[in-house]
Amino acid sequence: MSLTQTAGTAIPAAWNDDGAPSVRVRTYWQSVGVRLRRDEVTLAFGAIVLAIVLVAIFAPALAPFDPYKGSIVGRLKPFGWRGHPLGTDELGRDLLSRLIYGARSSLLMGLVPVVVAMLTGGTLGVIAGFAGKRVNTVIMRMMDVFYAFPSVLLAVAISGAMGGGMLNGMIALSLVFIPALCRIAETATAQVRTLEYIEAARATGAGALTIIRHHVLGNVLGPVFIYASSLVSVAILLASGLSFLGLGIKPPTADWGLMLSTLRDSIYVNPWICALPGAAIFVTSICFNLLSDGIRAAMDVRL
Amino acid sequence: MSAALDMDRGGPQQPMLIVRDLKKQFPVKATGHPRGARVRAVDDVSFTIFKGETLGVVGESGCGKSTLARLLLHLIPPDAGELVFDGDGVGAPDGITVDALRRQLQMVFQDSYSSLNPRMPVQDSVAFGPYVHGKKWPEARRIARAILVKVGLNPDLFGPRYPHELSGGQKQRVNIARALAIEPRMVVLDEPVSALDKSVEAQVLNLLRALKRSFNLTYLFISHDLSVVQYISDRVLVMYLGRVVELGPVDEIFARPLHPYTVALLGSRTSMDPAHRIERPPVTGDPPSPIDPPSGCRFRTRCPFAEGVCNSAMPQLGAWQDRESHVAACHMHDRTSGHSRAGGHA
Numbered sequence: 282m283s284l285t286q287t288a289g290t291a292i293p294a295a296w297n298d299d300g301a302p303s304v305r306v307r308t309y310w311q312s313v314g315v316r317l318r319r320d321e322v323t324l325a326f327g328a329i330v331l332a333i334v335l336v337a338i339f340a341p342a343l344a345p346f347d348p349y350k351g352s353i354v355g356r357l358k359p360f361g362w363r364g365h366p367l368g369t370d371e372l373g374r375d376l377l378s379r380l381i382y383g384a385r386s387s388l389l390m391g392l393v394p395v396v397v398a399m400l401t402g403g404t405l406g407v408i409a410g411f412a413g414k415r416v417n418t419v420i421m422r423m424m425d426v427f428y429a430f431p432s433v434l435l436a437v438a439i440s441g442a443m444g445g446g447m448l449n450g451m452i453a454l455s456l457v458f459i460p461a462l463c464r465i466a467e468t469a470t471a472q473v474r475t476l477e478y479i480e481a482a483r484a485t486g487a488g489a490l491t492i493i494r495h496h497v498l499g500n501v502l503g504p505v506f507i508y509a510s511s512l513v514s515v516a517i518l519l520a521s522g523l524s525f526l527g528l529g530i531k532p533p534t535a536d537w538g539l540m541l542s543t544l545r546d547s548i549y550v551n552p553w554i555c556a557l558p559g560a561a562i563f564v565t566s567i568c569f570n571l572l573s574d575g576i577r578a579a580m581d582v583r584l
Numbered sequence: 585m586s587a588a589l590d591m592d593r594g595g596p597q598q599p600m601l602i603v604r605d606l607k608k609q610f611p612v613k614a615t616g617h618p619r620g621a622r623v624r625a626v627d628d629v630s631f632t633i634f635k636g637e638t639l640g641v642v643g644e645s646g647c648g649k650s651t652l653a654r655l656l657l658h659l660i661p662p663d664a665g666e667l668v669f670d671g672d673g674v675g676a677p678d679g680i681t682v683d684a685l686r687r688q689l690q691m692v693f694q695d696s697y698s699s700l701n702p703r704m705p706v707q708d709s710v711a712f713g714p715y716v717h718g719k720k721w722p723e724a725r726r727i728a729r730a731i732l733v734k735v736g737l738n739p740d741l742f743g744p745r746y747p748h749e750l751s752g753g754q755k756q757r758v759n760i761a762r763a764l765a766i767e768p769r770m771v772v773l774d775e776p777v778s779a780l781d782k783s784v785e786a787q788v789l790n791l792l793r794a795l796k797r798s799f800n801l802t803y804l805f806i807s808h809d810l811s812v813v814q815y816i817s818d819r820v821l822v823m824y825l826g827r828v829v830e831l832g833p834v835d836e837i838f839a840r841p842l843h844p845y846t847v848a849l850l851g852s853r854t855s856m857d858p859a860h861r862i863e864r865p866p867v868t869g870d871p872p873s874p875i876d877p878p879s880g881c882r883f884r885t886r887c888p889f890a891e892g893v894c895n896s897a898m899p900q901l902g903a904w905q906d907r908e909s910h911v912a913a914c915h916m917h918d919r920t921s922g923h924s925r926a927g928g929h930a
Contacts, residue, residue, distance in 0.1 A: 476699075477695055480659050480699075484690060485717075485766060
């Protein structure tokens, strides 16, 4: 047996000279930042998202006209008509100003429910996945009840029961998104929970919260974040659907979804103007999706 | 290490760990089995590990070796049985808690890939134990880097790396470092080298031996590789279908195996001598299912010496007292059993 012949007395050293790159002492999030900075495509889409957010914040300063002041004679006018760069809508209001103001409610309706659902659904999912057994059954069966309804129907039913308005719309959308995010967090947690490094962490005497914080969240955050960011565009569209039914944002508030549904009737009169709110939703959701995709890639260690 | 000596409460004669009648069954959920069927993964296992020794545990796949390791650390709760760590009953009213046990008893896992968090630099994986035990992160990292040196890894080079940037042997060194980071007195090694190349295996085994000396450790070493067990162990425990079939000093077991299963296991080793090549399989057939194990002796279905008594009575492991005892759970070594070969063979 050759093993006995190689028995040494000193502690044998491993291979310390395999041409490793320069010494890096970076935390996980620092290295995520470095990878993100090298990804120009993601940075570009991030810049567009940032621009949209800034436009929404500084809407009063940027809008050339009052978005609520209409004109009977100047309805559905083309681009550039009397100083209106993007023309006017069906009530003669400046379309650019309405698009700028619309970013506010659209972003709010797109982001707030998703963030709320990500926090509550994610927490519930991690608890269900990590605790397992009965806790898991109770939480996940509760989620299945919500899953059983089509999401649009559920949103309509909830905000219908609670009455219209922006806040109730947000609550309705949050409830619609929680089950899916909970399921994703639960699956990701359950996958990690049985791995040996969790067992090793338990063997060092770590409590459940410490293990979740250091060993589980990093693996759950990625998938939850990706799915949540794809929900932003869905939320904007669902919110516009609610507005259309008179359950979400009410006219005359400027909102992309609402504008899309009211301009719908004028599509044969001035198709370009009708397309603009849709284009705004499209660009925003695409940018959110691609930005989140880039962040996921940066968060994935095994590239 | 002086800290370890200070904690040597029971004195050198007190065994490090006494295991009594440890038992674990898992419910079977697969179809084709009756409701309530249970896998008897570990069935009334009793043994003692003395301070400073390496107890090797061998057996086929599925004989309950890994379950045994996890039971010792209470990573899975045992159904029955008792653990006494250095004189203190684990979970007993006047004994120590499971947390206190885990401060002194650590484990190295088999799969060096899934046993390290892929999203954590390895020095943080090692530092996690000290962090859990109340150290701040900078101090915990300093400890981790000192331990990485002890396992032969340059902390400047390897500490900040992620597991996927290390080789199998390097990852297993990190795993060993993690187990040692909270200064345990005993380490359970669950197949620590079975996933490694032969050359790397030898390096890691030598590392384990050297660490045992310098940290004054006690090992429970689980392996299916008899050569590895022979090399590293002081005593050997042979398991078959969740039960201990033989226990004794390593030289005794390898020179004069008592149990027919141990004889067969030793016969299955690849021969280094072409003149003595193995031509017949030493044990025929698969091991029976632990869900519905054979009555009496569990090895009787594959044993060449099985008789009526093996069918009806469960052989007991003989009484043993100290490190030199060599005992087997076989009717052939129990003069009162009534087996035709009883007494004459021992």
